[in-house]
Amino acid sequence: MDLSVQLGNQSCPNWFTGLKGLPQNFDLIIVGAGISGCVFAEQASRRYNLKSLIIDKRKHIGGNCYDFINRHGIRISQYGVHLFHTKFSRVWKYVNNFSDWTPYEHRVKGNIKIGAGYRMVPIPPSQDTINVLFGADVSNEIEMEEWLNSRRVPAEQPKNGEESALARSGEELYNAIFKHYTKKQWNKWPKELDASVLARIPVRTNTDDRYFTDPFQALPKEGYTKIFENMVLEDPNITIRLCIDYFDVRGDLPESNLLVFTGPIDSYYSSLGLPKLEYRSLKFEEEYHEPEDGYYQNCLQLNYPGEEVDYTRVVEYKHKPNQPKDVHRRKGTVIFKEYSCDEGEPYYPVPNPENRSLYGKYKEMAARESKVCFVGRLASYKYFNMDQAFLNALEMFDEYFSRSSSFPTH
Ligand code: UDP
Numbered sequence: 001m002d003l004s005v006q007l008g009n010q011s012c013p014n015w016f017t018g019l020k021g022l023p024q025n026f027d028l029i030i031v032g033a034g035i036s037g038c039v040f041a042e043q044a045s046r047r048y049n050l051k052s053l054i055i056d057k058r059k060h061i062g063g064n065c066y067d068f069i070n071r072h073g074i075r076i077s078q079y080g081v082h083l084f085h086t087k088f089s090r091v092w093k094y095v096n097n098f099s100d101w102t103p104y105e106h107r108v109k110g111n112i113k114i115g116a117g118y119r120m121v122p123i124p125p126s127q128d129t130i131n132v133l134f135g136a137d138v139s140n141e142i143e144m145e146e147w148l149n150s151r152r153v154p155a156e157q158p159k160n161g162e163e164s165a166l167a168r169s170g171e172e173l174y175n176a177i178f179k180h181y182t183k184k185q186w187n188k189w190p191k192e193l194d195a196s197v198l199a200r201i202p203v204r205t206n207t208d209d210r211y212f213t214d215p216f217q218a219l220p221k222e223g224y225t226k227i228f229e230n231m232v233l234e235d236p237n238i239t240i241r242l243c244i245d246y247f248d249v250r251g252d253l254p255e256s257n258l259l260v261f262t263g264p265i266d267s268y269y270s271s272l273g274l275p276k277l278e279y280r281s282l283k284f285e286e287e288y289h290e291p292e293d294g295y296y297q298n299c300l301q302l303n304y305p306g307e308e309v310d311y312t313r314v315v316e317y318k319h320k321p322n323q324p325k326d327v328h329r330r331k332g333t334v335i336f337k338e339y340s341c342d343e344g345e346p347y348y349p350v351p352n353p354e355n356r357s358l359y360g361k362y363k364e365m366a367a368r369e370s371k372v373c374f375v376g377r378l379a380s381y382k383y384f385n386m387d388q389a390f391l392n393a394l395e396m397f398d399e400y401f402s403r404s405s406s407f408p409t410h
Contacts, residue, residue, distance in 0.1 A: 015242045016059075022239065025255045027407060028052040031246045032262030034063020035386065036376030038231045039393035040260045045237035050407065052238050053254065057245040061232065063262075064347065065224040065386065072288065072332050075223050075323050079347070080282055080338060081301055081315045082224060085212040086387030092216040094390060098230040101218035102322050106211040110303045112176055123303055124211070125173055126204035133176055144205040160352075161190030161198040168203040177201075181305040184312050185340045186280060186350060194351040197383070214387075219322040257406045262376040264346050265362045274362070277381060278355050279346030285311070285337040294328070295319070296335045311337040349381045373400055 027050035030037040037054055038061070044050040060066050064079040083106045086092055095101075110123040112133060121129040127144050130136040138144045151170025158164035165178045178198055182190045190198055210217075220227055232238045246263065261268055266277040289296045300319035304311060317323070318333045349355065359381040366374045375396050377384045384392060401407070 015240050017241070018244065019241065019249060019252060019254075022053065022241075022254055023051075026051050026053040026239070027256060028258045028260055029253055029256040030054040030260040030262070032056055032063065032260075032376065033058075033061035033228065033232075033240065033242070034262060034376065035065065035389040036262045036379070036393040036396075037063075037260060038228050039390060040373075040375065040397055041238045042231045042235070043394070043397045044401075045235050048401065048407065050237065053256070054232065054238065054240045055244045055246060055249070055253075056240075056242050059242050060225070061240065061242070062225045062228040064345075065228070067223045067225050069223075069324060070334065072334060073324060073330060074317055074327055074332075074334055075320065076317045076334065076336075077224070079345070080284065080336075081317075082386060083212070083217075084219065084224075084386050085214040085217040086385075086390075087214045087216070088387055088391050090394065091387045091390045094394065095220075095227065098227045099220040099222065102221050103217065104219045104321055105217050106301070107209050107299065108211045108301045108303055109299050110177060110305050113306045113308050120302070122209035123177065123305075124201045124204055125169065125177055126209060127207050128209070129177075130173065134172055141205040148203065148205070158195045161193040161195055163191070164195035165190055165198045168199075173203065177305050180307040181303065181312055183307075184310065186348075187340070187342065188350070188352070192352060194353075194356075197351055219320060221322055223322060257371065258400075258404075259372045261372055261374050262379050264378040265359070265366060265374055265381060268372075268374070268379075269362060269365060272365075275358055277358055277362070278350040279378070280348040280350055281341050281344035282347050283339045283341050283344065285339065287335050287337070289333055289335065290331045291333065294331050294333060296333050311339050313338045346378055349377065349383055351383055355381070371406065 028040060028044055030040055030052050033054050033056040041052040041054055044052055065082050066079060067075055067077040070076050084095070108123045109120045111118045111120055119132050121132045127138050130147060131138060136147055138147050148170060151172065152168065153166040153170065155163040155167040158167050161182060165174045169178070178190060182193065182198060186193060232240065264277065264279060266274065295318060296316050297314060300317070301313055301315050303313045314335055314337050316333060316335045318327060373396065374380060375393055377389055380392065
């Protein structure tokens with residue numbers, strides 16, 4: 001195991017000593033060192049001086065936000081591109097405790113196959129998108145509204161992703177941007193998914209080509225991993241042990257007043273034999289290139305919404321402004337082609353009525369637990385963005401500690 005790569009400049013041998021030598025008692029045992037687990041440990045320590053043990057089966061902290069500098073000197077994200085954006089002042093204030101931030105507004109292009117070639121258009125779709133794709137000639141919001149109105153398929157209360165996208169965009173845009181991308185991403189057609197999934201991508205009548213419109217959009221100056229290090233690393237109340245699978249050590253853990261579980265909720269109850277929840281995973285195909293001008297493509301994220309290729313997007317991290325200083329002078333670049341798949345680490349809950357109803361059963365069991373708290377994207381089975389994961393963890397922490405009598409601090 002090459003720990004130097006995984007840990008960057010940190011060397012923390014204790015992280016890998018298993019459960020040996022640990023105290024017999026912790027206030028919290030936290031399964032998972034991602035956003036939710038680290039928020040709970042940090043808040044428990046700072047607000048109540050409580051001691052936490054965090055375990056994670058991976059060899060790094062930061063969960064799916066984990067990034068590091070690779071052998072070409074480029075900061076990359078191991079689990080796919082992460083962009084922080086939020087409208088929640090509480091979250092923005094909170095994350096500023098752990099990092100300096102560089103303003104960054106994410107812009108995504110879609111590479112759309114037309115005839116023998118490709119055309120690059122803004123995503124979310126806006127005026128330029130339809131002008132380039134369909135030879136429309138709209139130049140203001142009224143004309144764009146008219147163009148869309150003549151194509152939209154009205155649905156008062158869209159029941160699924162297809163109805164919602166057709167109601168907003170009409171058939172041509174739907175086919176070009178949403179339909180096949182969604183099938184590749186979820187292995188389901190939009191009509192098999194909740195309306196909320198495709199509604200993440202608006203259809204704009206103006207020329208705003210930003211992917212997000214939240215008031216706070218930025219990248220951590222030294223990468224996301226540094227945030228987690230600053231949250232939990234130097235705190236004497238927080239003990240971290242990596243490369244430990246909770247299910248291997250369940251019976252051997254020290255005592256605690258609360259277990260915070262941030263893994264997939266169905267894995268916690270797997271012995272009960274209920275059907276498993278669906279999660280979608282990702283695979284990344286890495287390529288190294290030395291293009292003449294140092295860049296493979298002209299943006300960080302280029303989507304491929306068509307069915308002619310199997311990947312959904314190509315990410316070139318060198319475009320991120322929070323790279324080490326000399327990166328832009330280097331000739332080499334790495335790109336990642338992103339494929340979606342069923343097998344592998346769970347990344348995405350799959351929002352549809354079947355999974356929602358099954359999750360409801362797990363949720364009922366979870367509600368009956370007095371000493372276990374289920375927190376985060378996988379445990380709450382919610383398609384959280386990073387900021388929503390921070391907010392959810394902060395609010396769940398408030399909620400739990402405002403009513404719990406299990407802790408001596410109360
Ligand atoms: N989507 C699409 N075409 C695109 C981008 C997104 O159809 O070019 C749809 C697709 O269903 C996707 C969803 O919108 O799963 C949410 O996209 P987002 O970029 O928010 O996904 P994430 O970054 O979370 O993977």
